Amino acid sequence: MKISKVKLTAVGVPRHTGFVNKHVIVQIETDEGAVGIGEMSDFSHLPRYSVDMKDLEATLDSILIGKNPFDTADINRELDLNFPQALYYYEKGSFIRNGVDTALYDVCSKFLGVSMSDLLGGRQREKFKVCYPIFRHRFLDEVDENIDIVRTRLEQGFDTFRLYVGKNVDADETFLDRVYSEFGGKVTIKSLDFSHLLDWKDALRATKRLSKYHFDLVESPAFWNDFEGLNHFRLQCEFPVSEHVWSPRQQYEMIKKDSVDIFNIAPVFIGGLTAARKAAYAAEVAGKSVLIGTTQELSIGTSAMAHFGSALPHLNYTSDPTGPELYIDDIVTHKIKYENGYLTLPDRNIVGIGVDLDWNKIEKYRVPDLSWGDVSVHQLQDRTSQTRG
Ligand SMILES: O=C(O)C(=O)C[C@@H](O)[C@H](O)C(=O)O
Ligand SMILES: [Mg+2]
Numbered sequence: 379m380k381i382s383k384v385k386l387t388a389v390g391v392p393r394h395t396g397f398v399n400k401h402v403i404v405q406i407e408t409d410e411g412a413v414g415i416g417e418m419s420d421f422s423h424l425p426r427y428s429v430d431m432k433d434l435e436a437t438l439d440s441i442l443i444g445k446n447p448f449d450t451a452d453i454n455r456e457l458d459l460n461f462p463q464a465l466y467y468y469e470k471g472s473f474i475r476n477g478v479d480t481a482l483y484d485v486c487s488k489f490l491g492v493s494m495s496d497l498l499g500g501r502q503r504e505k506f507k508v509c510y511p512i513f514r515h516r517f518l519d520e521v522d523e524n525i526d527i528v529r530t531r532l533e534q535g536f537d538t539f540r541l542y543v544g545k546n547v548d549a550d551e552t553f554l555d556r557v558y559s560e561f562g563g564k565v566t567i568k569s570l571d572f573s574h575l576l577d578w579k580d581a582l583r584a585t586k587r588l589s590k591y592h593f594d595l596v597e598s599p600a601f602w603n604d605f606e607g608l609n610h611f612r613l614q615c616e617f618p619v620s621e622h623v624w625s626p627r628q629q630y631e632m633i634k635k636d637s638v639d640i641f642n643i644a645p646v647f648i649g650g651l652t653a654a655r656k657a658a659y660a661a662e663v664a665g666k667s668v669l670i671g672t673t674q675e676l677s678i679g680t681s682a683m684a685h686f687g688s689a690l691p692h693l694n695y696t697s698d699p700t701g702p703e704l705y706i707d708d709i710v711t712h713k714i715k716y717e718n719g720y721l722t723l724p725d726r727n728i729v730g731i732g733v734d735l736d737w738n739k740i741e742k743y744r745v746p747d748l749s750w751g752d753v754s755v756h757q758l759q760d761r762t763s764q765t766r767g
């Protein structure tokens with residue numbers, strides 16, 4: 379089988395917060411007629427340059443056409459040369475590599491007539507627990523609307539949440555107090571996520587202040603790539619520490635410096651399922667736990683993560699992929715399913731990734747390019763359309 383064409387389609391899908399995320403749908407066509415789909419998820423993150431879609435499609439054509447999609451190792455090597463790893467969380471080259479790599483696994487599993495998970499180590503689980511994100515408070519009066527989100531999502535079966543913190547710790551504290559006084563043991567706070575906004579000492583002070591409320595772990599409590607700072611925090615904090623993995627070198631440094639207890643692995647940030655599996659193996663070798671992170675993908679990217687997570691032996695913490703619940707709509711015929719707060723894999727009898735493109739929805743949300751429009755840094759950081767100063 380040989381790749382005959384790469385097709386890219388950009389879509390802009392709003393969240394319930396009003397924030398519009400731009401994603402790119404990947405189609406890899408082959409001379410056997412099988413077509414693989416993937417998702418370059420959420421280009422709506424800093425830095426504020428954008429990728430030229432037409433040029434990217436031509437570049438990927440030049441790299442991929444004529445290649446056997448089963449040659450994932452060789453293709454990933456080529457993709458790494460063209461879209462190099464970077465010591466940066468939201469490196470757009472990683473999103474590009476992830477969309478292509480996912481489509482390779484999809485087209486190969488379709489060609490073989492098996493579920494995508496069969497090419498990723500099989501299934502240890504048909505579902506896994508996820509948590510719903512509560513985005514960062516900047517003002518005290520945002521607590522009410524976030525408590526409403528907890529109440530609504532709890533009614534839908536999500537009993538676990540993660541809280542972005544650090545901009546207004548008074549509001550963070552008020553929120554946690556309200557959660558435990560109103561919902562008691564019915565709700566679990568999985569993590570406080572500092573998103574690399576504070577240095578490790580400020581994050582430690584905030585964590586100690588909030589530790590009178592229960593949470594399972596702390597995420598990103600130091601500046602970018604501050605491996606020593608993460609280690610200092612970790613040795614002085616009673617809670618497990620997680621950090622996103624955005625490059626093999628960064629993960630190597632975190633292993634060497636014993637920076638974390640948990641690696642937060644999302645294919646989008648490490649550049650694909652192939653790279654994510656390597657990161658998961660490295661975590662296992664280092665004796666660390668894994669949770670699956672997210673950039674808040676649509677159903678294509680989320681389904682790929684469900685398949686990826688089904689085989690991981692040390693998926694010891696609640697994971698994060700909830701994108702299809704955050705967006706007002708999706709671009710597939712049937713969204714990936716959540717049941718009682720669990721992300722549920724497509725049936726193993728369904729070949730490939732297990733979701734199908736809905737071209738009526740794609741046309742509805744199609745955008746001509748990945749241009750930024752008028753968004754503020756606050757909106758980009760906290761994923762909202764709110765324009766308060
Ligand atoms: O755990 C995180 O950090 C995130 O989920 C980052 C978010 O910004 C995510 O990428 C999103 O778009 O909501
Ligand atoms: Mg995080």
Ligand SMILES: [Mg+2]
Nearest residue numbers: 420672673674
């Ligand atoms: Mg994102």
